[in-house]
Amino acid sequence: MTRSLPTIPAALRLLQFGDSMFPVGAFAFSSGLEMAVQAGVVRDRAELAEFVRTVTHVAATGDGVALLHGHRGAVAGDLDRIRRADEAVHLRKLSEEARTMSLRMGRKLAEASGRVVGDSMLDKRFRDAEPDGVPVTYPVALGALFAGLGLGEEEAFAVHQYGVAATLLGAALRLMRIGHLDTQAILYEVNGTAAEEYQRVTIADLDDMAAFAPMVDVLAAAHVHAHVRMFMN
Amino acid sequence: MTDLDGAPELAPYRDEPAQLPGGAPGKVGLLRLAFERRAERTVLTDLFRQAPLLAQRALYWDAAMPEMACLFIISTSGGILQGDRYRIDVSLGEGARAHLTTQAANKIQEMDANYATQFQRISLAEDAYLEYLPEPTIPYRHSRFVSDTAVTLPQSATVLYAEILLPGRKHHRDGEIFQYDLFSCAVRAARPGGRNLFVEKYVIEPARFGVDRRGVLDSFHVFGNVLLLTSPERARRVADQTPPTWDDDLPIVAGVSLLPNDAGLSYKVLGRETEPVRTLIQQFCTVARAAAVGRAASSAFAWR
Numbered sequence A: 001m002t003r004s005l006p007t008i009p010a011a012l013r014l015l016q017f018g019d020s021m022f023p024v025g026a027f028a029f030s031s032g033l034e035m036a037v038q039a040g041v042v043r044d045r046a047e048l049a050e051f052v053r054t055v056t057h058v059a060a061t062g063d064g065v066a067l068l069h070g071h072r073g074a075v076a077g078d079l080d081r082i083r084r085a086d087e088a089v090h091l092r093k094l095s096e097e098a099r100t101m102s103l104r105m106g107r108k109l110a111e112a113s114g115r116v117v118g119d120s121m122l123d124k125r126f127r128d129a130e131p132d133g134v135p136v137t138y139p140v141a142l143g144a145l146f147a148g149l150g151l152g153e154e155e156a157f158a159v160h161q162y163g164v165a166a167t168l169l170g171a172a173l174r175l176m177r178i179g180h181l182d183t184q185a186i187l188y189e190v191n192g193t194a195a196e197e198y199q200r201v202t203i204a205d206l207d208d209m210a211a212f213a214p215m216v217d218v219l220a221a222a223h224v225h226a227h228v229r230m231f232m233n
Numbered sequence B: 001m002t003d004l005d006g007a008p009e010l011a012p013y014r015d016e017p018a019q020l021p022g023g024a025p026g027k028v029g030l031l032r033l034a035f036e037r038r039a040e041r042t043v044l045t046d047l048f049r050q051a052p053l054l055a056q057r058a059l060y061w062d063a064a065m066p067e068m069a070c071l072f073i074i075s076t077s078g079g080i081l082q083g084d085r086y087r088i089d090v091s092l093g094e095g096a097r098a099h100l101t102t103q104a105a106n107k108i109q110e111m112d113a114n115y116a117t118q119f120q121r122i123s124l125a126e127d128a129y130l131e132y133l134p135e136p137t138i139p140y141r142h143s144r145f146v147s148d149t150a151v152t153l154p155q156s157a158t159v160l161y162a163e164i165l166l167p168g169r170k171h172h173r174d175g176e177i178f179q180y181d182l183f184s185c186a187v188r189a190a191r192p193g194g195r196n197l198f199v200e201k202y203v204i205e206p207a208r209f210g211v212d213r214r215g216v217l218d219s220f221h222v223f224g225n226v227l228l229l230t231s232p233e234r235a236r237r238v239a240d241q242t243p244p245t246w247d248d249d250l251p252i253v254a255g256v257s258l259l260p261n262d263a264g265l266s267y268k269v270l271g272r273e274t275e276p277v278r279t280l281i282q283q284f285c286t287v288a289r290a291a292a293v294g295r296a297a298s299s300a301f302a303w304r
Helices: A007-018 A033-038 A045-061 A063-075 A079-092 A096-116 A121-132 A138-148 A153-175 A180-191 A194-201 A214-225 B008-013 B232-240 B274-293
Strands: B028-037 B042-050 B069-075 B085-092 B097-102 B106-108 B116-124 B129-132 B137-139 B144-152 B158-165 B182-190 B196-204 B222-229 B245-247 B252-258 B264-271
Touching (some): A033 A045, A033 A153, A033 A214, A045 A063, A045 A153, A045 A180, A063 A079, A063 A121, A063 A138, A063 A194, A079 A096, A079 B196, A096 A138, A096 A214, A121 A138, A153 A180, A153 A194, A214 B252, A214 B264, B028 B069, B042 B069, B085 B097, B116 B158, B129 B274, B137 B158, B158 B182, B182 B222, B222 B274, B232 B252, B252 B274
Parallel strands (some): B028 B085, B085 B116, B116 B144, B144 B182
Antiparallel strands (some): B158 B222, B182 B196
């Protein structure tokens, strides 16, 4: 972190841009849960908690690494480093729906940030993205945005992990028989793993980004073919 | 990256074996293969080999593609041992057609020190066609294995690459399921000019993050991972002919996804046993071969 903000402004920025209601369209995605529920892979609270844990783990070891590089690139004023992080995310989105989600939310975050915050490294990267051919991706945009807001990389990482879990749990409320208190309990539990995940990826290179969740991939592939869908993934 | 020893997932395993040290003479398997198209058929024009890797000569066993050079990659040491370092380089000239496979399952032997790595570089010229379909990989208890495969190909060329990963020696004694320490696999592709197409990397450490979790492998044991790198039109045709599979009774599930940057497609199959996974992959390969070169698939060998 190059400059740290006094507590109250920092907390408010964290709340505003980390809010699951921030208009990046996260509500349209279920990260594979819609198909998982339809296929009977996730049927109850315990299975939902396990699924959320898998998806957040994959987010930490994959996108989370790129987010940190996006943040560090923005802190250093290194546009190319942010671009390389964006490219690393895009190259690794092997599922069409995951790719759509990352690019769409990335674009929306960049647009919103341009309107709300004004000129920033994220804004510059967004302007370059079209001619350059490397699209803005959500995790990297979030990292770069948080750097511009004077928030640390740990905060950015935490907000990303929280967003992944909150998006899934929000979808769960609409897809299965589960109450708000149960999803909040799962969220609290899963949030408890974020610090350890951060410790594991803090020194990782972009080339070390990895994920192993073949069932999520197969669910995403099946979802593309589903006739009735509430969510985009 | 020219060697894989720096991979961070190998950090806990840098101790030397009591046998030959890692990468010692006799532990470095090298294979360099070049295929070129001649008038009638594709020939193996360059072959360099160093034990424990071995290849002999190209055979022409595929009745549906008699011009295709078929080659067995052989290991002379009965599996991958701790401290082994393999490197395989394959190149196909313009219009060349080759089929690579292995003579038996790739057994990654039990380890108590160090690790094994496999580094592969595959490059294709215009209109070349490569099927790389090794026998399944079986990681034994406490094995640690890291592999990195990079493919370079123009849009007119096709690579069909399939790996089947078993959970271990499933029926050995009381069963050996997911008792390996580390299985790390990266596959990347780029165009000849250097433009990157996609990267897939997975790191499996069953003791660290259980593979039987929801979203990972669930109750499945066998993971089939197929990549078809080809032109977007062919990839789309194959995707259209490959509906998702979801069979709770067998059980087996599978689905395709179009890769980024028009690289082709990825087909993933999860099953409880090897044979149903192999069958689905063979079906996929039949569709892929028809789309890529307009040929039928030959029937599998009776003993395989």
